[in-house]
Amino acid sequence: MIAIIDCNSFYCSCERLFRPSLDDKPVVVLSNNDGCIVSRTDEAKALGVAMAGPYFLAKPTIEKYGVATFSSNYNLYGDLSWRVMETLRILLGEKNIEVYSVDEAFLDLSEFKHTNLYEEGLRIKNVVETWTGIKVSIGIAPTKVLSKVANRLCKKNKEATKGVMVLDTPAKISEALQATPVSDVWGIGRQYALKLKEMNAVYTAYDLSKKSAAWAHKNLGGVVGTRMISELNGIPAIEVAKEQLTQKKRIACTRMFGKTVSTITEVKQAVATYASRAAEKLRRQGSAATVVSVFVLTREPSNNGRFRHGNTYSHYTVLPIATSATNELIKHAMALVDVLYDASKQYKKAGVILSGFVPDATIQANLFVAPQQNNQRKLMSTMDNINFALRNDVVQFAATGTKRNWKMRVEMRSPRYTTRWNELFEVK
DNA sequence: TCTGGGGTCCTAGGACCC
DNA sequence: TCTGGGGTCCTAGGACCC
Numbered sequence: 001m002i003a004i005i006d007c008n009s010f011y012c013s014c015e016r017l018f019r020p021s022l023d024d025k026p027v028v029v030l031s032n033n034d035g036c037i038v039s040r041t042d043e044a045k046a047l048g049v050a051m052a053g054p055y056f057l058a059k060p061t062i063e064k065y066g067v068a069t070f071s072s073n074y075n076l077y078g079d080l081s082w083r084v085m086e087t088l089r090i091l092l093g094e095k096n097i098e099v100y101s102v103d104e105a106f107l108d109l110s111e112f113k114h115t116n117l118y119e120e121g122l123r124i125k126n127v128v129e130t131w132t133g134i135k136v137s138i139g140i141a142p143t144k145v146l147s148k149v150a151n152r153l154c155k156k157n158k159e160a161t162k163g164v165m166v167l168d169t170p171a172k173i174s175e176a177l178q179a180t181p182v183s184d185v186w187g188i189g190r191q192y193a194l195k196l197k198e199m200n201a202v203y204t205a206y207d208l209s210k211k212s213a214a215w216a217h218k219n220l221g222g223v224v225g226t227r228m229i230s231e232l233n234g235i236p237a238i239e240v241a242k243e244q245l246t247q248k249k250r251i252a253c254t255r256m257f258g259k260t261v262s263t264i265t266e267v268k269q270a271v272a273t274y275a276s277r278a279a280e281k282l283r284r285q286g287s288a289a290t291v292v293s294v295f296v297l298t299r300e301p302s303n304n305g306r307f308r309h310g311n312t313y314s315h316y317t318v319l320p321i322a323t324s325a326t327n328e329l330i331k332h333a334m335a336l337v338d339v340l341y342d343a344s345k346q347y348k349k350a351g352v353i354l355s356g357f358v359p360d361a362t363i364q365a366n367l368f369v370a371p372q373q374n375n376q377r378k379l380m381s382t383m384d385n386i387n388f389a390l391r392n393d394v395v396q397f398a399a400t401g402t403k404r405n406w407k408m409r410v411e412m413r414s415p416r417y418t419t420r421w422n423e424l425f426e427v428k
Numbered sequence: 429t430c431t432g433g434g435g436t437c438c439t440a441g442g443a444c445c446c
Numbered sequence: 447t448c449t450g451g452g453g454t455c456c457t458a459g460g461a462c463c464c
Contacts, residue, residue, distance in 0.1 A: 031432035
């Protein structure tokens with residue numbers, strides 16, 4: 001059996017941890033740039049605050065009811081996420097946990113064959129909540145997709161389930177599938193939901209489970225679809241990952257600008273900053289990149305009242321020799337901006353994506369690089385160490401600029417209680 | 429006026445090889 | 447002269463996830 005453990009309204013729960021007075025009050029957390037609502041509590045939901053909706057639309061409701069509102073504080077959430085996952089590792093053993101996202105993990109429960117899984121779920125939930133202060137819900141079933149179904153239902157009915165639901169018989173599974181709209185199945189997104197609706201006859205997860213594998217292969221993205229049918233029928237087709245994927249295949253740093261910008265200087269400063277950030281992540285995982293790509297997103301005039309994204313323009317460079325050096329990567333990224341930039345346009349967003357990774361060690365062993373490149377490596381690691389120790393990006397490349405008009409807004413961020421000494425929680 | 433960011437996997441189709 | 451069939455690798459694009 002497989003469990004999915006999921007933190008309830010995770011970002012909001014993190015904020016509540018340091019503001020217990022908000023425990024039964026509505027709370028929302030905003031995305032970067034204070035653009036969208038990315039987390040909301042049940043109380044905020046009850047007031048009609050839309051999930052993933054733009055902040056400015058929800059603002060009247062939020063102000064009317066005095067909903068506590070926070071900008072994203074990723075340092076805080078990352079640290080609390082680590083505490084939750086560490087608790088699970090202690091309880092179940094590292095090899096039985098797959099950390100799926102910042103607030104979710106799959107657990108392989110095959111070692112608990114002979115115990116009462118509902119009781120076991122309650123126990124895990126209890127320990128996590130006691131040790132970390134973060135409330136969680138647990139769904140347990142024979143497959144990942146079904147555990148997600150269980151998790152969703154137990155969240156919808158916290159009182160009766162006490163936050164744990166086990167689907168361990170065909171009858172329970174069938175009942176749960178009938179109570180789940182097909183659009184809420186893990187793996188069915190907007191496009192597929194629309195397609196299934198147009199095709200008629202598939203409204204619930206149960207309806208979908210009765211479709212053939214061949215049908216799903218044809219209509220739901222090939223093997224992805226056949227796996228889905230198998231999983232819904234209780235036959236595992238998506239393994240719990242045995243080893244954590246620590247090496248990313250692609251590293252991106254992209255941001256909306258705080259306001260639209262139009263000069264090439266501003267675009268370049270932003271892109272240089274993102275390249276620096278991406279390069280740091282790259283070095284942290286011990287990789288070097290052979291592909292640098294840059295994209296920019298423009299602001300388009302008048303959208304007729306309907307939201308529309310601007311157009312994106314992207315371009316990439318394949319490097320002759322892989323590198324992890326910030327200055328190298330910035331240099332290539334700057335050349336790409338020169339290609340992409342159009343003075344007649346206004347820009348809302350830009351991003352840098354690194355890919356084509358090789359282990360950084362191979363660079364060291366390369367006899368054909370000039371000796372300066374090895375000095376560069378020392379410079380990079382010194383920079384990373386200083387920035388890590390002081391936690392404030394004190395050492396930077398000049399190309400990233402000093403004024404930074406384009407920097408995103410974080411107007412309502414709470415203190416980084418657990419990761420900055422000078423923002424520690426204070427007790428009188 | 430104001431709509432996030434960072435990933436993954438899969439498929440189709442083209443280029444190239446023997 | 448005959449121009450098949452199977453394999454690999456790459457890229458772009460589409461779908462999904464939280």
